[in-house]
Amino acid sequence: MTLDKNWFSEEQAGMGSAFSLKITAKLDEVQTPFQHIEIYDTETYGKLMIIDGCYMVTSRDNFLYHEMMTHPSLFTHANPKRVLIIGGGDCGTLKEVLKHDSIERAWQVDIDEQVTRMAEKYFPELCESNDDPRAELLFEDGVKWIQDAEAGSLDLIIVDSTDPVGPAEGLFTEAFYRDCHRALGANGMLVQQSESPLYHLQLLKDMHQAMRNAGFADSKTLHYPQPSYPSGWWSAIMAAKQSLPAFREDDARNKSFKTRYYNADIHKAALTQPEFCREAGL
Amino acid sequence: MTLDKNWFSEEQAGMGSAFSLKITAKLDEVQTPFQHIEIYDTETYGKLMIIDGCYMVTSRDNFLYHEMMTHPSLFTHANPKRVLIIGGGDCGTLKEVLKHDSIERAWQVDIDEQVTRMAEKYFPELCESNDDPRAELLFEDGVKWIQDAEAGSLDLIIVDSTDPVGPAEGLFTEAFYRDCHRALGANGMLVQQSESPLYHLQLLKDMHQAMRNAGFADSKTLHYPQPSYPSGWWSAIMAAKQSLPAFREDDARNKSFKTRYYNADIHKAALTQPEFCREAGL
Structure with a gap:
């Protein structure tokens, strides 16, 4: 199947694989001098922090x-x-x-x-x-x-x-x-x-x-x-x-x-x- | 990001998470009396067998x-x-x-x-x-x-x-x-x-x-x-x-x-x- 826009996916650099979580809301986003930070709420993993498109931390794991x-x-x-x-x-x-x-x-x-x-x-x-x-x-x-x-x-x-x-x-x-x-x-x-x-x-x-x-x-x-x-x-x-x-x-x-x-x-x-x-x- | 149609994703039943592999070709597909089997070639995991939408086996892992x-x-x-x-x-x-x-x-x-x-x-x-x-x-x-x-x-x-x-x-x-x-x-x-x-x-x-x-x-x-x-x-x-x-x-x-x-x-x-x-x- 193909995931729709209710999911946030990280295409794992050069690895041909991806991990995705179902998101319920985008809570925040900031471009710092160093990187791009996004915060999402997810259906089952609690809060999610993404840096430059990569999963950094979730409440759950x-x-x-x-x-x-x-x-x-x-x-x-x-x-x-x-x-x-x-x-x-x-x-x-x-x-x-x-x-x-x-x-x-x-x-x-x-x-x-x-x-x-x-x-x-x-x-x-x-x-x-x-x-x-x-x-x-x-x-x-x-x-x-x-x-x-x-x-x-x-x-x-x-x-x-x-x-x-x-x-x-x-x-x-x-x-x-x-x-x-x-x-x-x-x-x-x-x-x-x-x-x-x-x-x-x-x-x-x-x-x-x-x-x-x-x-x-x-x-x-x-x-x-x-x-x-x-x-x-x-x-x-x-x-x-x-x-x-x-x-x-x-x-x-x-x-x-x-x-x-x-x-x-x-x-x-x-x-x-x-x-x-x-x-x-x- | 959202994954396009070059990816096969399994939405993991009720878990709000998904695993995806980048596919290069669909090789086969059959509906048996018991289940639906699909075979893909992937960019990095070799061959992939899907049964009823779930990852069953890949060459790599x-x-x-x-x-x-x-x-x-x-x-x-x-x-x-x-x-x-x-x-x-x-x-x-x-x-x-x-x-x-x-x-x-x-x-x-x-x-x-x-x-x-x-x-x-x-x-x-x-x-x-x-x-x-x-x-x-x-x-x-x-x-x-x-x-x-x-x-x-x-x-x-x-x-x-x-x-x-x-x-x-x-x-x-x-x-x-x-x-x-x-x-x-x-x-x-x-x-x-x-x-x-x-x-x-x-x-x-x-x-x-x-x-x-x-x-x-x-x-x-x-x-x-x-x-x-x-x-x-x-x-x-x-x-x-x-x-x-x-x-x-x-x-x-x-x-x-x-x-x-x-x-x-x-x-x-x-x-x-x-x-x-x-x-x-x-």
């Missing part, structure tokens, strides 16, 4: 991405206190980070303030922790911010960006990873969204290689479902300046907060490589 | 489903010799089953012969083992076939059907599970596709309950990605007449055949329940 971009690395670092989020303007990653009692400071550095303003208006549940005294929301270029950061001043850097084209392109380079490496402490870690294992296997391989070239001693791929992103199967790469230690499994089992997808067993399962990924060296 | 519908249960049963596939007309499940040397007989019982004829023509790679002397392809009603089957005559029943509406409705009932239970030997197992954990959680709960009511002592949920099915996140339920034993991990590690998704570690990972599934008792 963002918990998968936000939990998997945060808790695996936060329960792997021995004692994460200072966390930098690059991108993450919808504030959902920040909210998950601040659930960890060890956190003393969390900086969210997104180049586009309008993403956060739209999130505050249409995804208030993601912005619940924006007023946390530990949080600092900055609207600056993350690439520049990390270049200027004090050496060894961070425990974890979370790169929660759009795809590696347009504003986010500079976040997938060896030069950027070198700057991250310098800004991290001795036990520092980096985690970055790494697209679809089915669609972007070469990108995943290139990211691992660039992180190793930049000085990270270890890196691993996490897998998780994310229906509104291309192929519905998404990933993140965790890298560490030293060998990635076993995660703090007891702490994960006894966590003081609720999650909907993540738990200690899912942590282990997400690190498991399907056969074609294992063969690709992931 | 069927390996995920077919491997996960077979190898976890076949490596759990101690010595599977006699396997029944209900549905599975595209023959991809049969092909995976016959990779196991222990198999002595495999019956594929699909109500609609045209599914297999279309698969032979457009998905020959799935039909490679149709001439295996251990295989028997029957075009009959699986519900009736299992009622007539000799008690205790099967080791594993794989229910590889369409959604629980239309021709496949009778395959999701306690009465059907009772017939399966009777036809299975003492260590017998049942595995059935169980839709999307995100979209169909109640169906999953109901299936577990109906299997237990029918006499199965144990049942577990497997999770795996399947981009062309609703939400891109799919599942299967494995049930057993006795407690599900630990799987034959050494045999899985040393398997004599190649897979693209399944391996021994993925077997364990697939059995892990996300938090909301655990809370739902899966």
Whole structure:
């Protein structure tokens, strides 16, 4: 069948596939200096934020991405206190980070303030922790911010960006990873969204290689479902300046907060490589 | 954006979401006594089979489903010799089953012969083992076939059907599970596709309950990605007449055949329940 104008479709760049949600209203639209943002109400996925034609966040399925971009690395670092989020303007990653009692400071550095303003208006549940005294929301270029950061001043850097084209392109380079490496402490870690294992296997391989070239001693791929992103199967790469230690499994089992997808067993399962990924060296 | 007529979209029943592939040609179409089958060529997913408007199989992503519908249960049963596939007309499940040397007989019982004829023509790679002397392809009603089957005559029943509406409705009932239970030997197992954990959680709960009511002592949920099915996140339920034993991990590690998704570690990972599934008792 062909979908009519009651649907918003993302043609997934070069992939010959599309994901669509049935929309009930267009709620907002803004052209920022960086990108085009649209907000829709949908029939079954709650609110929907589109950036430059791509699905960014829906009320219904963002918990998968936000939990998997945060808790695996936060329960792997021995004692994460200072966390930098690059991108993450919808504030959902920040909210998950601040659930960890060890956190003393969390900086969210997104180049586009309008993403956060739209999130505050249409995804208030993601912005619940924006007023946390530990949080600092900055609207600056993350690439520049990390270049200027004090050496060894961070425990974890979370790169929660759009795809590696347009504003986010500079976040997938060896030069950027070198700057991250310098800004991290001795036990520092980096985690970055790494697209679809089915669609972007070469990108995943290139990211691992660039992180190793930049000085990270270890890196691993996490897998998780994310229906509104291309192929519905998404990933993140965790890298560490030293060998990635076993995660703090007891702490994960006894966590003081609720999650909907993540738990200690899912942590282990997400690190498991399907056969074609294992063969690709992931 | 709106997709034009170069795309085939499935509006996922009642879910307000759709998956689409860019098509390059319509290759075939047939109305059978049971359903409407269409075959397309796509830009990036190879061949595509649609039944009654729903994605059934694509060349590109069927390996995920077919491997996960077979190898976890076949490596759990101690010595599977006699396997029944209900549905599975595209023959991809049969092909995976016959990779196991222990198999002595495999019956594929699909109500609609045209599914297999279309698969032979457009998905020959799935039909490679149709001439295996251990295989028997029957075009009959699986519900009736299992009622007539000799008690205790099967080791594993794989229910590889369409959604629980239309021709496949009778395959999701306690009465059907009772017939399966009777036809299975003492260590017998049942595995059935169980839709999307995100979209169909109640169906999953109901299936577990109906299997237990029918006499199965144990049942577990497997999770795996399947981009062309609703939400891109799919599942299967494995049930057993006795407690599900630990799987034959050494045999899985040393398997004599190649897979693209399944391996021994993925077997364990697939059995892990996300938090909301655990809370739902899966």
